[in-house]
Amino acid sequence: MSQLPPKTMPRCPLSRKCGGCQLQNMDYPRQLKYKQETVVSLLGKYHHVKPILGMERPYHYRNKVQAAFGLTRGGEVVSGVYQSSSHRIVKVDSCQIEDPAADRIVVTIRKMLPSFRILPYNEDSRRGFLRHVLVRRGFTSGQIMVVFVGASPMFPLKKKFTEELLRRHPEITTVVLNINPQRTSMLLGEREEVLFGRGFIEDTLCGCTFRISPRSFYQINPLQTERLYRTALDMAQLKPTDRVLDAYCGVGTIGIVAARQAGQVVGVELNGDAVRDARVNARRNGLENIAFMEADAGEYMVKLARSGEKVDVVLMDPPRAGSDIPFLESLLTLAPARVVYISCNPETQARDLRVLTKGGYRVTGIQPVDMFPHTSHIECVVLLVKAHPAA
Ligand code: SAH
Numbered sequence: 001m002s003q004l005p006p007k008t009m010p011r012c013p014l015s016r017k018c019g020g021c022q023l024q025n026m027d028y029p030r031q032l033k034y035k036q037e038t039v040v041s042l043l044g045k046y047h048h049v050k051p052i053l054g055m056e057r058p059y060h061y062r063n064k065v066q067a068a069f070g071l072t073r074g075g076e077v078v079s080g081v082y083q084s085s086s087h088r089i090v091k092v093d094s095c096q097i098e099d100p101a102a103d104r105i106v107v108t109i110r111k112m113l114p115s116f117r118i119l120p121y122n123e124d125s126r127r128g129f130l131r132h133v134l135v136r137r138g139f140t141s142g143q144i145m146v147v148f149v150g151a152s153p154m155f156p157l158k159k160k161f162t163e164e165l166l167r168r169h170p171e172i173t174t175v176v177l178n179i180n181p182q183r184t185s186m187l188l189g190e191r192e193e194v195l196f197g198r199g200f201i202e203d204t205l206c207g208c209t210f211r212i213s214p215r216s217f218y219q220i221n222p223l224q225t226e227r228l229y230r231t232a233l234d235m236a237q238l239k240p241t242d243r244v245l246d247a248y249c250g251v252g253t254i255g256i257v258a259a260r261q262a263g264q265v266v267g268v269e270l271n272g273d274a275v276r277d278a279r280v281n282a283r284r285n286g287l288e289n290i291a292f293m294e295a296d297a298g299e300y301m302v303k304l305a306r307s308g309e310k311v312d313v314v315l316m317d318p319p320r321a322g323s324d325i326p327f328l329e330s331l332l333t334l335a336p337a338r339v340v341y342i343s344c345n346p347e348t349q350a351r352d353l354r355v356l357t358k359g360g361y362r363v364t365g366i367q368p369v370d371m372f373p374h375t376s377h378i379e380c381v382v383l384l385v386k387a388h389p390a391a
Contacts, residue, residue, distance in 0.1 A: 012096050019084035021097065021374035028058050032370060035378050039368045042350040043382065046363035053227050058373035061221045063203075065102040065135045066187060067092070069110070069120035071128075077120060079110045079133065087123075097374055101171065102135035105146060108168050109133055116161050121151040123183065129155060131180060132187055136212060138203030139222045143173040145201045147214045149188060153179050162195045173197050176214050188215050206230065206257045208285045216277045217250040221371045228369045228379060229257055232315060232340045235365055235383040238262040242312040245304075245336075247297045247327070252278030254315055254342075255292075256285055262313070265290040268300045297323070301330035311336045322348025325355070332359035339384040344371070346380045353382065362387040 015024045023031045032054045040049045055061065067079040070089045080092035094103045113120070119128035132149040146165070148155065155161070155177055162175050174197030180189030192199070192214065200213045205222060206229050212218045219225040232254060238244065238261040246255030249267035251274050259265040259282070267290065269275050275294040282290045293300055297318070304311070314336045316323065322345065331339065332355075339361065343349035346368075353363065365383035372379070 014090055014092060017083050017090045018081050018092070020081060020095075022376040023374050028054065028373065031373065035368060035370060038378060039346050039366065039380055042346045043353065043363075043366055043380070046353060046357065046382075047366050049366045049368065052368040052370055053224070053231070054370045055224060055373055058370070059096050060098060060100055061223060061373065062095075062098045063102075063137050063139055063222055064218070064220050065095075065098045065106060067106045067133050067135075069113075069130045069132060071120055071122065077110055077113050079106055099135075099137050099139075101144065102137055105135050105144070105165075105169050105172065106133055109146075109165065112161065112164060112168075116157050116164075118156055118161070126151075134178075134187065134214065136201060136214075136218075138201045138212070140204040141202050142171070143201035143203070144169075144171055145174045145176065145197075145212075145214065146172055147176045147178050147188070148195075149178045149180050151179075151181055153177070153191070153193070158195060166196065173201060174199055178214055202284075205253060208253075208256050208260075208281075210251060210253060210256075210281050211277050211284065212251065213273060213277055216274045217271065219253070219371070224369055224371045224379075225253075228342065228371065228381065229254055231367050231369060231381050232342055233258060233261070235340050235367075235381065236313050236315060236338060238313060243310060244313045244315065245311050247301070247314060247316040248318045249278060249292065250274050250317075252281050252290070252292060254317065255290055256281055256287060258315065259287045259290040263289065267292040268295055268297045270294070270296055298326035298330070301327045301334070305330035305333035309334070313337065314339045315342070316340070317342040318348075320345040320348065323352050328352060328355045328359070331356070332361075335360075335386060337386055341382045341384065342379070343382070344377060344379050346378055349380060349382065353384075356384055360387050361385065 036052045069079050078091045080090045083090050121128040121131045134147040136145045175195040177193045179191040242262045244262045244265045246267040249269045252267050255265045255267040278292045361384040368380045
């Protein structure tokens with residue numbers, strides 16, 4: 001056994017049923033050691049791996065809480081998470097990694113439902129209304145968004161319900177009804193109605209302000225996201241003349257922070273909502289040297305490589321599945337001086353690094369960042385430079 005200090009977190013009573021925090025049986029220093037060793041075993045052959053950046057207080061870091069709603073056999077309303085690989089809901093009142101203010105709001109909503117005679121939606125009988133509640137909080141702005149996910153637009157007493165919720169939680173800044181009539185594992189549907197406020201929240205990261213809509217991707221651990229982005233931008237060493245590509249850019253966060261140092265930035269993203277938010281975000285921060293393309297990153301890279309354009313730095317942050325061969329091969333053709341590869345899955349990152357290192361790049365920096373304490377997820381930033389700069 002390790003000589004590390006004992007656990008500081010009381011063991012979560014729901015850990016086995018919930019399954020969200022896979023590493024709860026290890027104390028935090030041990031979790032970090034495990035993640036470090038995993039990155040070393042996958043990427044260590046390319047370069048020295050710097051010690052993982054952990055959190056000082058690795059609790060309540062999630063700025064987004066999503067709670068499923070249902071009825072027990074006895075007819076009691078429950079809210080919480082689906083029991084691992086089942087459709088049973090484990091009741092959660094508070095969670096060690098979620099934002100406590102958001103958890104409190106979910107509990108209030110659960111307690112309010114019976115007096116308003118609002119029923120959770122039942123997928124089998126197709127009766128009832130409320131499927132999920134999503135709460136997002138801007139950790140720096142303090143703004144809070146509550147999203148009711150209903151099975152139909154018929155939200156009984158929605159005005160009175162919203163008023164009562166706001167009376168009990170005046171800290172809420174916007175309330176949205178999202179309508180999801182589909183039998184699907186996707187949480188949010190396509191239709192939305194704003195019930196109160198502006199329909200989005202804003203938050204600040206690395207000194208830039210970002211709009212977050214109910215459906216846009218936004219990093220869930222804002223404190224560590226700042227450290228992640230700073231690491232990535234330190235590695236990128238941007239100059240005012242650099243042309244930069246931010247691939248898989250989401251709502252444009254990294255690219256917008258980069259645009260303050262670089263000449264020109266282009267962001268590429270598949271999700272149309274995220275691209276719309278990214279464009280608003282660029283204007284919101286007064287930036288005119290950044291543009292966003294709604295496209296598959298691989299297809300866009302192929303076109304860019306064919307057009308003979310010059311790119312100095314590529315920042316890439318693909319989803320867990322990693323990048324793809326069209327993207328990586330076009331990257332080799334474009335031959336930027338530096339590539340900063342941010343990944344939330346070092347296994348696919350290792351696979352992609354094989355292609356890039358065979359194609360003439362050398363890894364010169366590896367920095368894991370703990371974005372998801374107590375879970376098994378690992379985030380890692382890698383810097384690659386061209387091994388033989390063109391003469
Ligand atoms: N860099 C952003 C988002 C990273 S998450 C941030 O730090 O917040 C990965 C993003 O890749 C998501 O926004 C997802 O919509 C997008 N994505 C997934 N597949 C893609 C593809 N084939 N082409 C372009 N973007 C894609």
